[in-house]
Amino acid sequence: MLAVAFTLYAALRQGCFYKHDGWLFVEWAEGVAPPFHNHYLYVTACNLAGRLGLDAFVACGLLSAAGTAIGVACLHLGLRGAGYGLRDALFVVGLVALNPAVLFFATVVEAHGPFFGGAGLAALLTARLVTRPTVVAAALVGLAVGVARGLHGTGAMMPAVLAAFGWLLARSRGVSLTRRHVVAGIVAMVIALAVVLGLPWVCGALGWSRSGGNLLEVWSDHPGFDARLGPLLGSLWQEWLFAMAPLSFVALVALLVRRVRRDAVVTLLALVPYTVMELGIGSIDEWGAYHLPWVLAGGVLAVHWLGRKPAAILLILSLGIALHRVVDHEAERGVDPDLGRRAVATAAGKPSLFLIWEDGHVDSLMLHGDRQVTRPVFLKNLTIVPRGAFQDAIVTQLTLLGALPSYLAQDARAALEDASRSLSGPELLRAIEARFRLRELDDSGFRGFRLEKR
Secondary structure (H helix, E strand, O other), rough: OHHHHHHHHHHOOOOOOOOOHHHHHHHHHOOOOOOOOOOOHHHHHHHHOOOOOOOOHHHHHHHHHHHHHHHHHHHHHHHHOOOOOHHHHHHHHHHOOOHHHHHHHHHOOOOOOHHHHHHHHHHHHHHHHHHHHHHHHHHHHHHHHHHHHHHOOOHHHHHHHHHHHHHHHHHHHHOOOOOOHHHHHHHHHHHHHHHHHHHHHHHOOOOHHHHHHOOOOOHHHHHOOOOOOHHHHHHHHHHHOOOOOOHHHHHHOOOOOOHHHHHHHHHOOOHHHHHHHHHHHOOOOOOOOOHOOHHHHHHHHHHHHHHHHHHHHHHHHHHHHHHHHHHHHHHOOOOOOOHHHHHHHHOOOOOOEEOOOHHHHHHHHHHHHHOOOEEEEEEEEHHHOOOHHHHHHHHHHHHHHHHHOOOEHHHHHHHOOOOOOOHHHHHHHHHHHEEEEEEOOOOOOOOEEEEEEO
Protein backbone atom coordinates (compact mmCIF):
# COMPACT_ATOMS: atom_id res chain seq x y z
CA MET A 1 0.00 0.00 0.00
CA LEU A 2 2.83 2.38 0.89
CA ALA A 3 4.59 1.78 -2.43
CA VAL A 4 1.40 2.12 -4.50
CA ALA A 5 0.35 5.36 -2.83
CA PHE A 6 3.84 6.87 -3.06
CA THR A 7 4.18 5.95 -6.73
CA LEU A 8 0.82 7.56 -7.54
CA TYR A 9 1.54 10.78 -5.68
CA ALA A 10 5.11 11.05 -6.96
CA ALA A 11 3.92 10.55 -10.54
CA LEU A 12 1.41 13.41 -10.13
CA ARG A 13 3.92 15.74 -8.43
CA GLN A 14 3.24 19.28 -9.60
CA GLY A 15 5.83 21.40 -11.36
CA CYS A 16 4.88 24.53 -9.45
CA PHE A 17 4.49 25.78 -5.90
CA TYR A 18 1.18 25.92 -4.06
CA LYS A 19 1.61 29.22 -2.22
CA HIS A 20 4.34 31.49 -0.91
CA ASP A 21 5.31 29.13 1.91
CA GLY A 22 6.70 26.63 -0.57
CA TRP A 23 9.50 29.03 -1.50
CA LEU A 24 10.54 29.09 2.15
CA PHE A 25 10.30 25.30 2.50
CA VAL A 26 12.73 24.81 -0.37
CA GLU A 27 15.16 27.15 1.36
CA TRP A 28 14.82 25.04 4.48
CA ALA A 29 15.76 21.98 2.45
CA GLU A 30 18.80 23.88 1.21
CA GLY A 31 19.86 24.49 4.80
CA VAL A 32 18.44 27.96 5.34
CA ALA A 33 16.32 26.81 8.26
CA PRO A 34 14.81 29.31 10.71
CA PRO A 35 15.90 28.94 14.36
CA PHE A 36 12.28 29.36 15.51
CA HIS A 37 9.21 28.01 13.79
CA ASN A 38 5.93 26.42 14.80
CA HIS A 39 6.16 23.43 12.45
CA TYR A 40 9.42 22.23 13.97
CA LEU A 41 9.19 18.60 12.83
CA TYR A 42 8.46 19.71 9.28
CA VAL A 43 11.51 21.98 9.36
CA THR A 44 13.60 18.96 10.36
CA ALA A 45 11.99 16.82 7.65
CA CYS A 46 12.79 19.44 5.01
CA ASN A 47 16.40 19.56 6.13
CA LEU A 48 16.68 15.79 5.94
CA ALA A 49 15.03 15.71 2.51
CA GLY A 50 17.55 18.28 1.31
CA ARG A 51 20.37 15.82 2.04
CA LEU A 52 19.13 13.22 -0.43
CA GLY A 53 21.27 14.67 -3.20
CA LEU A 54 18.23 15.77 -5.20
CA ASP A 55 17.15 19.26 -6.17
CA ALA A 56 15.54 20.82 -3.07
CA PHE A 57 12.21 21.38 -4.85
CA VAL A 58 12.09 17.75 -6.01
CA ALA A 59 13.10 16.50 -2.56
CA CYS A 60 10.37 18.52 -0.82
CA GLY A 61 7.79 17.35 -3.35
CA LEU A 62 8.74 13.73 -2.75
CA LEU A 63 8.57 14.41 0.99
CA SER A 64 4.91 15.39 0.57
CA ALA A 65 4.24 12.26 -1.47
CA ALA A 66 6.00 10.04 1.07
CA GLY A 67 4.29 11.63 4.08
CA THR A 68 0.83 11.22 2.60
CA ALA A 69 1.62 7.66 1.49
CA ILE A 70 2.69 6.82 5.05
CA GLY A 71 -0.62 8.17 6.32
CA VAL A 72 -2.55 6.07 3.80
CA ALA A 73 -0.56 2.93 4.69
CA CYS A 74 -1.11 3.52 8.42
CA LEU A 75 -4.84 3.87 7.82
CA HIS A 76 -4.87 0.55 5.95
CA LEU A 77 -3.00 -1.20 8.76
CA GLY A 78 -5.35 0.27 11.35
CA LEU A 79 -8.48 -0.85 9.51
CA ARG A 80 -7.17 -4.36 9.01
CA GLY A 81 -6.15 -4.56 12.66
CA ALA A 82 -9.64 -3.43 13.69
CA GLY A 83 -11.19 -6.33 11.82
CA TYR A 84 -11.97 -4.87 8.40
CA GLY A 85 -11.91 -7.30 5.50
CA LEU A 86 -9.45 -6.57 2.71
CA ARG A 87 -12.05 -5.23 0.28
CA ASP A 88 -13.78 -2.93 2.76
CA ALA A 89 -10.42 -1.65 3.99
CA LEU A 90 -9.32 -0.92 0.43
CA PHE A 91 -12.50 1.02 -0.30
CA VAL A 92 -12.05 3.19 2.80
CA VAL A 93 -8.36 3.73 2.01
CA GLY A 94 -9.18 4.51 -1.61
CA LEU A 95 -11.77 7.14 -0.69
CA VAL A 96 -9.25 8.78 1.64
CA ALA A 97 -6.18 8.48 -0.58
CA LEU A 98 -7.98 9.81 -3.67
CA ASN A 99 -9.91 12.51 -1.88
CA PRO A 100 -9.17 15.71 -3.86
CA ALA A 101 -7.74 17.56 -0.86
CA VAL A 102 -5.50 14.66 0.21
CA LEU A 103 -4.21 13.98 -3.29
CA PHE A 104 -3.62 17.68 -3.96
CA PHE A 105 -1.39 18.19 -0.92
CA ALA A 106 0.45 14.97 -1.67
CA THR A 107 1.58 16.52 -4.96
CA VAL A 108 2.79 19.99 -3.85
CA VAL A 109 5.53 21.33 -1.60
CA GLU A 110 3.58 21.94 1.60
CA ALA A 111 3.57 20.87 5.24
CA HIS A 112 0.18 19.18 4.90
CA GLY A 113 1.53 16.22 2.92
CA PRO A 114 3.94 15.08 5.67
CA PHE A 115 1.34 16.17 8.25
CA PHE A 116 -1.08 13.60 6.85
CA GLY A 117 1.51 10.95 7.72
CA GLY A 118 1.18 11.99 11.36
CA ALA A 119 -2.61 11.96 11.06
CA GLY A 120 -2.53 8.44 9.61
CA LEU A 121 -0.24 7.25 12.41
CA ALA A 122 -2.69 8.62 14.98
CA ALA A 123 -5.54 6.83 13.17
CA LEU A 124 -3.61 3.53 13.26
CA LEU A 125 -3.06 3.84 17.00
CA THR A 126 -6.69 4.88 17.54
CA ALA A 127 -7.81 1.72 15.75
CA ARG A 128 -5.61 -0.27 18.10
CA LEU A 129 -7.16 1.57 21.05
CA VAL A 130 -10.63 0.49 19.90
CA THR A 131 -9.63 -3.19 19.94
CA ARG A 132 -7.34 -2.94 22.98
CA PRO A 133 -8.36 -0.08 25.27
CA THR A 134 -5.25 0.05 27.46
CA VAL A 135 -3.36 2.92 29.05
CA VAL A 136 -0.35 2.18 26.83
CA ALA A 137 -2.49 2.34 23.69
CA ALA A 138 -4.00 5.61 24.91
CA ALA A 139 -0.57 7.08 25.61
CA LEU A 140 0.59 6.20 22.09
CA VAL A 141 -2.42 7.97 20.59
CA GLY A 142 -1.62 11.08 22.62
CA LEU A 143 2.01 11.02 21.48
CA ALA A 144 0.93 10.58 17.86
CA VAL A 145 -1.17 13.74 18.15
CA GLY A 146 2.01 15.48 19.31
CA VAL A 147 3.84 14.24 16.20
CA ALA A 148 1.05 15.56 13.97
CA ARG A 149 1.10 18.89 15.79
CA GLY A 150 4.86 19.12 15.28
CA LEU A 151 4.35 18.74 11.54
CA HIS A 152 1.61 21.38 11.46
CA GLY A 153 -0.10 23.42 14.17
CA THR A 154 -3.57 22.13 13.26
CA GLY A 155 -2.59 18.73 14.62
CA ALA A 156 -3.69 20.13 17.98
CA MET A 157 -7.30 19.76 16.85
CA MET A 158 -7.06 16.11 15.83
CA PRO A 159 -8.51 14.51 19.01
CA ALA A 160 -12.06 15.30 17.85
CA VAL A 161 -11.45 13.58 14.51
CA LEU A 162 -9.82 10.60 16.23
CA ALA A 163 -12.78 10.27 18.61
CA ALA A 164 -15.17 10.20 15.64
CA PHE A 165 -12.90 7.79 13.78
CA GLY A 166 -12.80 5.43 16.78
CA TRP A 167 -16.58 5.62 17.24
CA LEU A 168 -17.18 4.75 13.58
CA LEU A 169 -14.73 1.85 13.68
CA ALA A 170 -16.46 0.42 16.73
CA ARG A 171 -19.90 0.84 15.14
CA SER A 172 -18.90 -0.68 11.81
CA ARG A 173 -17.18 -3.66 13.43
CA GLY A 174 -19.84 -4.26 16.08
CA VAL A 175 -17.49 -3.45 18.98
CA SER A 176 -19.32 -2.43 22.16
CA LEU A 177 -17.77 0.62 23.75
CA THR A 178 -17.16 0.02 27.46
CA ARG A 179 -15.99 2.00 30.45
CA ARG A 180 -12.43 0.96 29.57
CA HIS A 181 -12.79 2.70 26.21
CA VAL A 182 -14.02 5.85 27.91
CA VAL A 183 -11.14 5.87 30.40
CA ALA A 184 -8.59 5.13 27.67
CA GLY A 185 -10.04 7.91 25.54
CA ILE A 186 -9.75 10.40 28.40
CA VAL A 187 -6.14 9.34 29.03
CA ALA A 188 -5.35 9.81 25.33
CA MET A 189 -6.91 13.29 25.36
CA VAL A 190 -4.99 14.34 28.48
CA ILE A 191 -1.67 13.11 27.10
CA ALA A 192 -2.36 14.72 23.73
CA LEU A 193 -3.09 18.04 25.45
CA ALA A 194 0.05 17.77 27.57
CA VAL A 195 2.20 17.03 24.52
CA VAL A 196 0.61 19.79 22.43
CA LEU A 197 1.15 22.35 25.20
CA GLY A 198 4.52 21.10 26.42
CA LEU A 199 6.39 20.19 23.25
CA PRO A 200 6.73 23.79 21.99
CA TRP A 201 8.52 24.73 25.21
CA VAL A 202 10.83 21.72 24.97
CA CYS A 203 11.64 22.35 21.31
CA GLY A 204 12.03 26.06 22.00
CA ALA A 205 14.60 25.28 24.68
CA LEU A 206 16.44 23.09 22.16
CA GLY A 207 16.32 25.87 19.56
CA TRP A 208 13.99 23.95 17.26
CA SER A 209 10.89 26.11 17.49
CA ARG A 210 9.28 29.21 18.88
CA SER A 211 8.93 28.79 22.63
CA GLY A 212 5.51 29.05 24.17
CA GLY A 213 2.51 26.82 24.66
CA ASN A 214 -0.30 28.42 22.73
CA LEU A 215 -2.69 25.59 21.89
CA LEU A 216 -3.18 26.84 18.35
CA GLU A 217 -0.26 29.09 17.49
CA VAL A 218 -1.76 29.71 14.06
CA TRP A 219 -4.02 32.15 15.93
CA SER A 220 -1.03 34.28 16.92
CA ASP A 221 -0.86 35.86 13.48
CA HIS A 222 -4.64 36.35 13.26
CA PRO A 223 -5.85 38.28 16.31
CA GLY A 224 -9.55 38.76 16.82
CA PHE A 225 -12.64 36.60 16.86
CA ASP A 226 -15.17 36.92 14.05
CA ALA A 227 -18.46 35.24 14.90
CA ARG A 228 -20.33 36.45 11.83
CA LEU A 229 -22.32 33.65 10.18
CA GLY A 230 -21.67 34.67 6.57
CA PRO A 231 -17.86 34.36 6.55
CA LEU A 232 -18.07 31.16 8.62
CA LEU A 233 -20.49 29.48 6.20
CA GLY A 234 -18.37 30.64 3.28
CA SER A 235 -15.27 29.14 4.86
CA LEU A 236 -17.03 25.84 5.61
CA TRP A 237 -18.26 25.69 2.02
CA GLN A 238 -14.82 26.27 0.55
CA GLU A 239 -12.60 24.48 3.05
CA TRP A 240 -14.81 21.49 3.88
CA LEU A 241 -17.89 20.95 1.72
CA PHE A 242 -16.19 21.78 -1.59
CA ALA A 243 -12.63 20.73 -0.75
CA MET A 244 -13.58 17.39 0.85
CA ALA A 245 -16.24 16.42 -1.71
CA PRO A 246 -17.63 13.87 -2.26
CA LEU A 247 -17.13 12.64 1.33
CA SER A 248 -18.48 15.88 2.79
CA PHE A 249 -21.73 15.56 0.83
CA VAL A 250 -22.06 11.94 1.92
CA ALA A 251 -21.85 13.02 5.57
CA LEU A 252 -24.56 15.63 5.09
CA VAL A 253 -26.92 13.30 3.23
CA ALA A 254 -26.38 10.65 5.90
CA LEU A 255 -28.13 12.95 8.36
CA LEU A 256 -31.35 12.15 6.50
CA VAL A 257 -30.96 8.39 6.97
CA ARG A 258 -32.17 7.15 10.31
CA ARG A 259 -29.91 4.08 10.41
CA VAL A 260 -26.70 6.14 10.25
CA ARG A 261 -27.90 9.50 11.51
CA ARG A 262 -26.10 9.17 14.82
CA ASP A 263 -22.87 8.22 13.01
CA ALA A 264 -23.25 11.21 10.70
CA VAL A 265 -23.74 13.55 13.66
CA VAL A 266 -20.58 12.22 15.33
CA THR A 267 -18.65 12.63 12.07
CA LEU A 268 -19.83 16.22 11.65
CA LEU A 269 -19.11 17.08 15.30
CA ALA A 270 -15.46 16.38 14.54
CA LEU A 271 -15.55 19.65 12.58
CA VAL A 272 -16.27 21.74 15.68
CA PRO A 273 -12.62 22.50 16.62
CA TYR A 274 -11.91 23.49 13.02
CA THR A 275 -14.96 25.75 13.02
CA VAL A 276 -13.68 27.46 16.18
CA MET A 277 -10.34 27.89 14.42
CA GLU A 278 -12.09 29.54 11.49
CA LEU A 279 -13.80 31.96 13.85
CA GLY A 280 -10.43 32.87 15.29
CA ILE A 281 -8.45 33.10 12.07
CA GLY A 282 -11.12 34.60 9.85
CA SER A 283 -11.07 34.03 6.12
CA ILE A 284 -9.24 30.86 5.05
CA ASP A 285 -8.26 29.98 1.51
CA GLU A 286 -6.30 26.74 1.85
CA TRP A 287 -8.05 24.14 -0.35
CA GLY A 288 -9.10 22.14 2.72
CA ALA A 289 -5.59 21.86 4.16
CA TYR A 290 -6.57 22.69 7.74
CA HIS A 291 -9.45 20.14 7.71
CA LEU A 292 -7.46 17.32 6.11
CA PRO A 293 -7.69 14.72 8.94
CA TRP A 294 -11.50 14.82 8.76
CA VAL A 295 -11.43 12.56 5.69
CA LEU A 296 -10.32 9.68 7.94
CA ALA A 297 -13.74 9.69 9.62
CA GLY A 298 -15.55 10.62 6.39
CA GLY A 299 -14.14 7.62 4.54
CA VAL A 300 -15.18 5.15 7.24
CA LEU A 301 -18.70 6.62 7.37
CA ALA A 302 -19.12 6.39 3.58
CA VAL A 303 -18.22 2.69 3.35
CA HIS A 304 -20.07 1.80 6.55
CA TRP A 305 -23.28 3.33 5.21
CA LEU A 306 -23.13 2.89 1.44
CA GLY A 307 -21.22 -0.34 0.96
CA ARG A 308 -18.82 -1.21 -1.85
CA LYS A 309 -20.71 -0.46 -5.08
CA PRO A 310 -21.65 3.14 -4.25
CA ALA A 311 -18.18 3.54 -2.77
CA ALA A 312 -16.69 2.49 -6.11
CA ILE A 313 -18.64 5.26 -7.83
CA LEU A 314 -17.38 7.74 -5.24
CA LEU A 315 -13.82 6.54 -5.89
CA ILE A 316 -14.09 7.32 -9.58
CA LEU A 317 -15.68 10.69 -8.83
CA SER A 318 -12.97 11.54 -6.30
CA LEU A 319 -10.18 10.67 -8.70
CA GLY A 320 -11.74 12.76 -11.47
CA ILE A 321 -12.12 15.81 -9.22
CA ALA A 322 -8.62 15.38 -7.81
CA LEU A 323 -6.93 15.13 -11.21
CA HIS A 324 -8.87 18.14 -12.50
CA ARG A 325 -7.80 20.15 -9.46
CA VAL A 326 -4.12 19.28 -9.93
CA VAL A 327 -4.12 20.06 -13.65
CA ASP A 328 -6.13 23.25 -13.19
CA HIS A 329 -3.82 24.48 -10.43
CA GLU A 330 -0.69 23.99 -12.51
CA ALA A 331 -2.27 25.83 -15.43
CA GLU A 332 -3.49 28.67 -13.21
CA ARG A 333 -0.09 29.09 -11.58
CA GLY A 334 1.38 29.89 -14.99
CA VAL A 335 5.01 28.85 -14.54
CA ASP A 336 7.15 30.09 -17.47
CA PRO A 337 10.47 28.23 -17.85
CA ASP A 338 11.66 30.80 -20.39
CA LEU A 339 11.39 33.55 -17.77
CA GLY A 340 13.78 31.69 -15.50
CA ARG A 341 16.27 31.12 -18.29
CA ARG A 342 16.13 34.79 -19.33
CA ALA A 343 16.80 35.86 -15.76
CA VAL A 344 19.84 33.57 -15.59
CA ALA A 345 21.16 35.07 -18.82
CA THR A 346 20.65 38.61 -17.54
CA ALA A 347 22.30 37.92 -14.18
CA ALA A 348 25.37 36.51 -15.97
CA GLY A 349 26.48 34.54 -12.93
CA LYS A 350 26.21 37.45 -10.47
CA PRO A 351 23.78 37.13 -7.53
CA SER A 352 20.97 39.50 -8.49
CA LEU A 353 17.55 40.59 -7.27
CA PHE A 354 14.53 40.37 -9.56
CA LEU A 355 11.48 42.36 -8.53
CA ILE A 356 8.49 40.19 -9.49
CA TRP A 357 4.73 40.67 -9.23
CA GLU A 358 3.04 37.38 -10.17
CA ASP A 359 3.30 34.28 -7.98
CA GLY A 360 3.91 32.07 -11.01
CA HIS A 361 6.81 34.29 -12.09
CA VAL A 362 8.47 33.77 -8.72
CA ASP A 363 7.97 30.04 -9.29
CA SER A 364 9.65 30.43 -12.69
CA LEU A 365 12.78 31.93 -11.15
CA MET A 366 12.83 29.44 -8.28
CA LEU A 367 12.39 26.40 -10.52
CA HIS A 368 13.97 27.36 -13.84
CA GLY A 369 16.48 29.96 -12.77
CA ASP A 370 19.48 29.57 -10.49
CA ARG A 371 18.37 29.94 -6.86
CA GLN A 372 21.87 31.07 -5.87
CA VAL A 373 21.88 33.79 -8.53
CA THR A 374 18.34 34.78 -9.60
CA ARG A 375 16.78 35.83 -6.31
CA PRO A 376 13.13 36.93 -6.60
CA VAL A 377 11.61 39.73 -4.56
CA PHE A 378 7.85 39.22 -4.35
CA LEU A 379 6.44 42.74 -4.54
CA LYS A 380 2.78 41.84 -4.11
CA ASN A 381 3.33 40.99 -0.43
CA LEU A 382 4.82 44.42 0.17
CA THR A 383 2.02 46.35 -1.45
CA ILE A 384 -1.29 44.72 -0.59
CA VAL A 385 -1.77 46.83 2.55
CA PRO A 386 -1.07 50.50 3.28
CA ARG A 387 2.64 51.25 3.21
CA GLY A 388 2.83 52.12 6.90
CA ALA A 389 2.35 48.49 7.87
CA PHE A 390 5.36 47.45 5.80
CA GLN A 391 7.56 50.52 6.14
CA ASP A 392 10.50 48.65 7.67
CA ALA A 393 10.28 45.90 5.05
CA ILE A 394 10.26 48.42 2.21
CA VAL A 395 13.31 50.24 3.61
CA THR A 396 15.08 46.90 3.89
CA GLN A 397 14.25 46.04 0.28
CA LEU A 398 15.54 49.40 -0.95
CA THR A 399 18.79 48.80 0.92
CA LEU A 400 19.16 45.37 -0.69
CA LEU A 401 18.50 46.84 -4.11
CA GLY A 402 21.51 49.07 -3.65
CA ALA A 403 23.75 46.18 -2.60
CA LEU A 404 23.11 43.75 -5.49
CA PRO A 405 22.39 44.09 -9.22
CA SER A 406 18.62 44.53 -9.35
CA TYR A 407 15.96 44.27 -12.03
CA LEU A 408 12.31 45.28 -12.14
CA ALA A 409 9.97 43.21 -14.33
CA GLN A 410 7.83 45.11 -16.86
CA ASP A 411 4.55 43.72 -15.53
CA ALA A 412 5.66 44.43 -11.95
CA ARG A 413 6.20 48.09 -12.78
CA ALA A 414 2.75 48.27 -14.38
CA ALA A 415 1.21 46.71 -11.26
CA LEU A 416 2.98 49.17 -8.96
CA GLU A 417 1.64 52.08 -10.99
CA ASP A 418 -1.94 50.86 -10.56
CA ALA A 419 -3.28 51.81 -7.10
CA SER A 420 -6.31 49.56 -7.67
CA ARG A 421 -3.99 46.52 -7.77
CA SER A 422 -1.60 47.53 -5.01
CA LEU A 423 -2.57 49.97 -2.26
CA SER A 424 0.95 51.17 -1.61
CA GLY A 425 2.43 50.30 -5.01
CA PRO A 426 2.65 53.84 -6.41
CA GLU A 427 4.44 55.03 -3.28
CA LEU A 428 6.91 52.15 -3.43
CA LEU A 429 7.56 52.82 -7.13
CA ARG A 430 8.22 56.50 -6.40
CA ALA A 431 10.67 55.49 -3.66
CA ILE A 432 12.49 53.20 -6.09
CA GLU A 433 12.60 55.81 -8.83
CA ALA A 434 13.92 58.41 -6.36
CA ARG A 435 16.96 56.23 -5.69
CA PHE A 436 17.46 54.49 -9.02
CA ARG A 437 17.27 55.15 -12.73
CA LEU A 438 15.26 52.50 -14.58
CA ARG A 439 17.26 51.48 -17.65
CA GLU A 440 15.17 49.34 -20.02
CA LEU A 441 16.72 46.00 -20.97
CA ASP A 442 16.78 44.64 -24.50
CA ASP A 443 14.54 41.72 -25.47
CA SER A 444 17.35 39.16 -25.45
CA GLY A 445 17.18 38.74 -21.67
CA PHE A 446 14.88 39.52 -18.79
CA ARG A 447 12.05 41.78 -19.87
CA GLY A 448 12.13 44.81 -17.64
CA PHE A 449 14.48 47.42 -16.25
CA ARG A 450 17.88 47.45 -14.59
CA LEU A 451 18.03 49.61 -11.47
CA GLU A 452 21.02 51.95 -11.50
CA LYS A 453 21.89 54.18 -8.56
CA ARG A 454 21.37 57.85 -9.15
